Amino acid sequence: MGEPAPRRETVIGKVVLILRAFTVDRTTLTFSQLHTRTGLPKATLHRVAGDLVHSGLLDRVDGRYRLSGLVFELGMRASVERELLEVALPFLEELREKTRETVHLGVREGTEVVYVAKVGGHRQAASPSRLGGRMPLHATAIGKVLLAHAPAEVRDRVLGAIRTRLAPRTITNVDVLRTQLDAVLEKAVAFEHEESAVGIACVACPVFDAHDTVVGAVSVTGPVTRFHPASHVSAVRAAAAGITAALARRDHDGDTAVPPSGTKPWS
Template structure:
């Protein structure tokens, strides 16, 4: 139970959390007075917080009633999708790691970057390419290129128009060369790269496709250039992506 002393000492974040916590599962909207009573906060404080949250779409207002906003559901969905994806992917990633001996990564496209959502470590002497939640530029990674090869033209166009910087001296940033590479990747089903994103690293990646062939994510096997020949591990990576795409489709997740 939040007490009067609590209301005098808490941070702004605590107060916002108290407002969110005040909503029950079956509430059909709350007025400011009821929201303030449940949150144990002054009505004037709740009124100010609610106005800011409505402006940011974290709350919706209908007359004098407030509801949890659509942006909260959008954020929850963005968290739920990687969780479901990891659930399906981890067994396949482990099999790919065992088959290649290399670290296996799962990543999704976010803007001009790939974001790593799961990693199964392989070659112990090789420094990890990234951490979960880490980012690398999509144009300089096999993971990113595998996704972009199946992405809508406007998505690819935005990245090209952004004139991506050369990440290493091996990166491909010239637009026409990049587009030609995407055509080849789409035909072969596999993207490869050698020291384009990180010096000393080589990688093969393949897109995980959903309904209508839309890319959901990409899976890769990566290791040191002394141990990995991308073309040799490409068939195993492509097979893993096909398996994962089928499992996700069979579960009706996308």
């Protein structure tokens, strides 16, 4: 639901199918596994995979395929995520030191959260998030922030198709979630209580660019046995506000964007 389906009849569509077959959990795949995951005819898959190896987008080692270093290099050139990550890392580290818990930075892709940074806390929590991994927007605090600020068509699409339960307390009631999203817009903070995984709680705040558009969200996560999200709101807001201000300064210094045009909810 989070990504548009590639057009299987085109060469690019076949390439995308193959590249997407690799996940955070499955970084190497056999030809048979690629065939199962892509559904491409074997002859077609063999030809396209061979071309990807020849072009340097895939590596083939001991009969198994994996994404190459070139894919990572190209991914790091994605300007928005790279700039956001470069600016955010000092604030994420500081937030981790203040809270001693796991800190995340996430962005929205379609109807999913993509975690672009995860800084492990001094007291590790068994969070289901993975660096580079994806989660549905409605099931996490970061996701709720991003969903609340998403375009109306994205919000309507998610609210109209909530079926995925990651845990017993995942919110699938549209009215309840809609009320929470309205509160996120009003208070610039979102909470999660065992909705992505049993035993996990989380608090998240939005990060804005110089155009007052939400480009990501920061969160702190911990186990419900000792972690109280409300007590960390100020720290998460401060980190998000710091990243927002740093993005605005960088854009202003580079004359690539106008300064923020409005007062943020926490100002």
